[in-house]
Each structure stands twice: as structure tokens, then as C-alpha cells.
Amino acid sequence: MTVEFGDESLLASLRAGDPAAYETLVRTCAPQLLSVCRRILRDEEDARDAVQETFVNAWRGLPGFGEGSRLSTWLHRIAVNASLMKLRARRRRPEEPIEDLLPTFVEDGHQTRPSEPWMEPADLAMDRKQLQEVVRKAIDRLPETYRLVLLLRDIEGLATAETAEVLGVTENAVKLRLHRARQALRTLLDPVLRGGAP
């Protein structure tokens, strides 16, 4: 069943406590929300818990949900926050350094190893699904602090200010981490994609 989340009648039915509207919301939104929570948490049980917390929090917050907002966007933000809360509750592991994945330079400021053009993904000797798996594994190899910023900014689409707020850091820290995370991911993907014509 296709649902338009901006549909006011769905919102009105939800606010009226209509169980059918709630089931529609669950069946339509849960797949996307579970994807978001899995990406952030990388643990199936934690992701399922975070989805449940998302719906509990959404249900509680429904009376305050602003007219004109998109229900799907609102739920997405709640799912991101629920996942981050779970991450914070986990025992902190020592942060891995990212320096080994950043570009290096010789004394005169040139790159130690000149960058080579990348091939177009369509020209690789692997299909789209295989490449996506390679990229997902590379993202998972990023140190947690950097992986999170990359996910929130580049994948989940949060603004710099929003990312800074949910992570409890400054906007400048978000920008710096994002730049480093992208550089590190580029380094990890370089052996796969290097070799294209200039």
C-alpha cells in the first residue's frame, strides 16, 4: 500500500487513535526506519530496539507534530536520535586513528603518491550490487567518530548544524570530521576504482 506521508487524513486518523492508520504507518515506514537504524548501529537487535523506540517516541510526540511537516522526515529524525542514544549507551571503545587513511605529502607539499583518475563505476568489472557491498564494507571500516558523521551528513541528509547538535560537537568539528571521513573512504576505495583514463 502506498501512503503519502504528508496526507492530512492519515495524520488525522493517527491522532484519532485509528489502529488501521497506525498499522499503515508501521508497515509503510518501518522498512526505511530499520535501514536507518541498521546503518548507524550495525547490530540487528539494537536496530530493532531503536525502531521500537522510534514508534514509541513518535506516538508520544504526535500531538506536537507540526502541520505542514513531512511525517516521514519527522520519523527519520526520531530514528536517527533513537539510534544515537543506543550508541551512546554502549560501552565506549578506544577511538581508532584515521591518520593512516588520509593523504600524505612530501616536504614540498606534493602528494607522496600522485592521485590517478578513477574509472567510472559502470566500467568496473563488477556489477552495481557488488560495488555497493564494497563501499558499504569500506564505510564500516571507518573509525566510529568519522563513520557517524559521514552517515549523518552524506547518507541521512542531516544539515551540519543538526549533525553538530545530535552529536554534541561544534559545527566546525562536524565539517572537519566529514572532510576526513570522505578522504579516508576515498583512500579505501582507491585500489578498486583507480586506473581510469584521464
Added chain:
Amino acid sequence: MICREFIALLDIYRTREAPEDQLLLCERHLAVCASCRAYLDSYEKTIALGRAACLDLEGPVPEDVPEDLVQALLTLRPRDS
């Protein structure tokens, strides 16, 4: 400008957030440095590949929600609201 400086500014160069004089220096560096042109292109591709890998932009929603989770979610709705 040298490669180290360009790569440090790369992100605010591509989003045009850098001051005008720095943007100009970046443009001049790119015009003469094939390595940094390749780096910039691969940086842009990295962002696009990350997005496509996680969001599967060309395909359907990849996840199926286990029915037991759906049933658990359905029990969360307060009955007396």
C-alpha cells in the same frame, strides 16, 4: 598553492564556501595539477558512491521488516488514546 593546501581546502572549494581569493588560488592550482584534479574527481565520486551504496538509489527499498517486529510495533500503540 601546493597540493597539501588544496586538499585541505578541497571541501570548501567544491561547495564554494571558501573566500574568493582562495577559490581563485584553487582554480589556478587545479589548472596545472593533474593529481589534484584526479583527487577532486575521486572525492566527488566517493560521496556519490557512499550515498548510492547505502540508499540504493536505483533500486527498491532493500529492507524487509521481519513480521515479528511488525507485530511488536503494532502492540506499542496505546489502546486508550
